[in-house]
Amino acid sequence: MSTIHQHILNVDVAIVGGGIAGLWLLARLRERGYGALLIESEQLGAGQTICSQGIVHGGAKYSLHGQVSRSAEAVAGMPELWRRCLRGEDAIDLRGARLLAEHQYLWATRAPTSRLAAFFASKLMRGRVDKVAAHESADARPAALRHPAFQGTVYRLDEPVLEVASVLTAFSERYRDAIAHSQGPVTPKADGAITLHCSGCAQQVIHPAVTVFTAGAGNIGLPWAAQQLRPLHMVLARGIDLPGLLYAHCLGASDLPRLTVTSHYDAGGRLVWYLGGGLAEEGVKRDRHEQIRAARRELSLLLPWVDWNPVEFAAFTIQRAEARQPDGGRPVGPSVFRDGRVIAAWPTKLALAPLLAEQIEEVLRSLDIRPQPADLRALANWPRPEIAMYPWNREELEWN
Numbered sequence: 001m002s003t004i005h006q007h008i009l010n011v012d013v014a015i016v017g018g019g020i021a022g023l024w025l026l027a028r029l030r031e032r033g034y035g036a037l038l039i040e041s042e043q044l045g046a047g048q049t050i051c052s053q054g055i056v057h058g059g060a061k062y063s064l065h066g067q068v069s070r071s072a073e074a075v076a077g078m079p080e081l082w083r084r085c086l087r088g089e090d091a092i093d094l095r096g097a098r099l100l101a102e103h104q105y106l107w108a109t110r111a112p113t114s115r116l117a118a119f120f121a122s123k124l125m126r127g128r129v130d131k132v133a134a135h136e137s138a139d140a141r142p143a144a145l146r147h148p149a150f151q152g153t154v155y156r157l158d159e160p161v162l163e164v165a166s167v168l169t170a171f172s173e174r175y176r177d178a179i180a181h182s183q184g185p186v187t188p189k190a191d192g193a194i195t196l197h198c199s200g201c202a203q204q205v206i207h208p209a210v211t212v213f214t215a216g217a218g219n220i221g222l223p224w225a226a227q228q229l230r231p232l233h234m235v236l237a238r239g240i241d242l243p244g245l246l247y248a249h250c251l252g253a254s255d256l257p258r259l260t261v262t263s264h265y266d267a268g269g270r271l272v273w274y275l276g277g278g279l280a281e282e283g284v285k286r287d288r289h290e291q292i293r294a295a296r297r298e299l300s301l302l303l304p305w306v307d308w309n310p311v312e313f314a315a316f317t318i319q320r321a322e323a324r325q326p327d328g329g330r331p332v333g334p335s336v337f338r339d340g341r342v343i344a345a346w347p348t349k350l351a352l353a354p355l356l357a358e359q360i361e362e363v364l365r366s367l368d369i370r371p372q373p374a375d376l377r378a379l380a381n382w383p384r385p386e387i388a389m390y391p392w393n394r395e396e397l398e399w400n
C-alpha cells in the first residue's frame with residue numbers, strides 16, 4: 001500500500017491566477033506583511049495579460065465624449081503610479097520592468113470635432129495631453145506620421161506603454177518564493193482547502209483564511225460572481241516595410257479609436273505592429289482572412305504612403321473577461337465579489353490592477369484578516385510557472 005505524503009500550509013490569502021491582477025495583489029499583500037501565495041496553472045500572464053497592448057490608460061480613451069466619465073476618473077492616476085513603481089519609488093517595486101514607450105499618441109484623421117476639443121480642454125486632461133503642433137519639427141511626430149502627405153492632428157498622451165513580459169518577470173523574480181505552479185486548474189472547494197499536485201512532489205495542501213480568484217476567464221464555478229466574455233479579433237503586421245515604431249490610437253469620425261497600434265520586436269528581431277481598437281472590436285464578425293483584408297484596407301486608408309503589399313499579417317481572437325454588466329458593456333472599473341471567504345475579482349484593464357488590489361485589501365480588512373507572515377519553506381522546491389509567450393512569437397500563428 002502506498003502512502004501519500006502531504007504537507008499542510010496555512011496562509012492568510014491564496015491567490016488563484018497569475019495574470020496582472022493576481023501578481024499585483026500578491027505584491028501588495030506581501031509588502032503589507034500578509035502571508036500570501038499565488039497559484040498558476042499555466043504560465044504567468046497566460047490569459048489576457050500577455051496579449052494586452054500594455055497601454056497604461058490615463059483616461060483619454062474613455063472620456064472622448066467631452067465629459068469626465070466615472071471610468072476616466074478611476075484611471076486618471078494610473079500612469080504616474082505605474083511610473084513610480086517602475087522607478088522603484090513605490091512599495092510595489094517594479095525596477096527591472098521596462099516601458100516600450102513613454103507616450104501613446106492620439107491621431108485624428110480630420111480636424112478635431114468640438115466634442116474632442118472640449119475633452120482636451122477639460123480639467124481631467126489638463127497637463128496630460130499635448131498637441132503636437134504643426135510648427136513643431138516633424139521629429140515630434142512618430143515616424144509613421146511624418147510623411148508630407150499626412151494631414152491629421154497628433155496629440156501626445158500621458159499614457160506609457162509597458163513591456164508586459166518584463167513586468168511579469170519583475171513580479172516573478174521578486175516574489176518567487178510565493179508563486180507555485182499547479183498541475184491543472186484550481187477549483188473552488190467547500191472547505192476552502194487547495195491541493196497542489198506535481199509529479200515527483202509530496203502533495204501540498206493549502207489552508208488559506210481567504211481565497212482570491214484572479215483567474216480571468218478561469219473565474220468560473222462561482223455563481224455569485226457572474227462574468228462576461230467580450231471577444232476581440234486582434235491583428236499582427238510584421239516586416240521591414242513597417243514605417244518604424246508606432247504607439248498610437250487613431251480617431252476617425254466616432255469617439256472611439258478606430259485603430260490602436262503598439263509596436264514590438266519578435267523573437268527573431270523583426271518589428272511587429274499589434275493592431276487593436278475598433279478594428280479588433282468589429283473584427284469579431286469576420287473570419288481570419290476577412291479580418292486580415294480589413295486590416296490591410298484600414299492601414300492603406302490611414303497611411304497610404306506606405307507600401308503594405310510586402311507586409312505579412314496574422315490574426316487571432318481572444319476574450320476579455322470581466323464582471324457581467326446588465327448591458328454587456330465594459331465595466332467602469334475593477335470588480336470585486338465575495339461569498340464568505342472566497343473573493344472573485346477582475347481588473348477590467350491591466351492598468352487598473354493597482355486599484356483592484358487596493359479594493360481587495362479593503363475586503364480583507366472588513367473580514368478582519370490581519371497580516372501574519374507565513375512560512376513558505378514547504379514550497380521551496382515546488383515547480384514555478386514560466387512567463388507566457390507573446391502572441392507574435394507563437395508558432396501556431398499563420399502569416400499571410
Ligand SMILES: Cc1cc2nc3c(=O)[nH]c(=O)nc-3n(C[C@H](O)[C@H](O)[C@H](O)COP(=O)(O)OP(=O)(O)OC[C@H]3O[C@@H](n4cnc5c(N)ncnc54)[C@H](O)[C@@H]3O)c2cc1C
Pocket residue numbers: 016017018019020021022039040041042043044045046047048049050051052053054055056057182184185186187214215216217218219232234276318319320345346347348349350351352
Ligand atoms: C487583446 C487585449 C488587449 C488589451 N490591451 C490592454 C491595454 O492596452 N491596457 C490595459 O490596461 N488593458 C488591456 N487589456 C485588458 C487586460 O489585458 C486585462 O484586463 C488584464 O490583463 C486581466 O488580467 P487578469 O490577471 O485578471 O487575467 P488574465 O491575464 O487572464 O490572467 C488569468 C490567469 O489565471 C490563470 N488561471 C485561469 N484559471 C485558473 C485556475 N483555475 N487555476 C489556476 N490558474 C488559473 C491563467 O492561466 C492566467 O495566467 C487588453 C485585453 C486584451 C484581451
